[in-house]
Amino acid sequence: MSASIDRAFLRVAVLYALVGLCGGIFMSASHDHALMPAHAHWLLLGWVSMFLYGLFYKTHPAAKTKLATAQFWLANIGAILLCVAVGFIVTGHPKAEPGAAIGSLFVLAGMILFAIQVFRGTKA
Ligand code: HEM
Ligand code: HEM
Numbered sequence: 001m002s003a004s005i006d007r008a009f010l011r012v013a014v015l016y017a018l019v020g021l022c023g024g025i026f027m028s029a030s031h032d033h034a035l036m037p038a039h040a041h042w043l044l045l046g047w048v049s050m051f052l053y054g055l056f057y058k059t060h061p062a063a064k065t066k067l068a069t070a071q072f073w074l075a076n077i078g079a080i081l082l083c084v085a086v087g088f089i090v091t092g093h094p095k096a097e098p099g100a101a102i103g104s105l106f107v108l109a110g111m112i113l114f115a116i117q118v119f120r121g122t123k124a
Contacts, residue, residue: 001069002068003064005057006054006055006057006058006061006064008054008072009050009054009072010051010054010058012076013048016042016043016047016050016079019042020039020043023035023039023042024039024043034090035090036090037086038083038087041082041083041086042083045079045082049079050075050076050079053071053072053075056114056117056121060117060121063120067113067117068117070113071110071114074107074113075107075110075111077103078104078105078108078110080103081099081100081106082103082106084096084099084103085097085100085103
């Protein structure tokens with residue numbers, strides 16, 4: 001999977017965009033903006049971040065290693081867990097908080113791996 005990690009990131013990014021945009025349209029149509037934090041993070045943690053990761057791997061093919069695959073799974077499991085849990089929390093289900101907490105730690109772990117990739121990939 002490492003060899004096609006750029007494609008995986010770019011493809012998954014547009015799926016997050018579709019989820020986030022549907023949430024935005026649902027909020028606008030219903031005049032109920034409760035889902036705003038979930039909408040914002042589906043789009044920023046999902047669509048924007050995943051697409052940026054994909055572009056990085058496209059332009060730095062040497063970084064397409066097992067570390068990239070690990071980063072893919074941490075970023076995606078974290079983003080989905082965080083966004084779904086936030087959606088529950090803001091609609092009156094505070095029991096979902098541990099899901100958001102675990103998701104955010106996955107997101108952070110993924111970003112630590114990505115930071116290593118960027119520092120390695122941008123060595124002079
Ligand atoms: C179909 C397109 C979209 C619709 C209908 C939509 C709708 C909305 C609505 C209704 C809100 C709540 C506003 C409020 O209560 O103050 C909101 C907030 C937000 N949206 Fe969207 N949105 C769309 C696309 C996007 C995209 C593409 C992004 C980012 C890539 C985005 C990022 C955000 C962010 C960050 C907020 C929170 C803003 C704040 O903190 O006040 N939205 N959106
Ligand atoms: C570990 C990952 C993250 C966590 C735990 C987190 C948590 C939060 C929290 C608690 C808020 C305040 C929500 C509220 O007051 O309703 C927030 C807002 C916001 N975050 Fe994040 N965030 C994360 C990642 C990101 C990333 C990567 C971006 C952008 C690329 C981002 C963009 C925003 C924006 C634009 C807002 C204001 C819109 C809103 O209130 O929903 N966040 N975030």
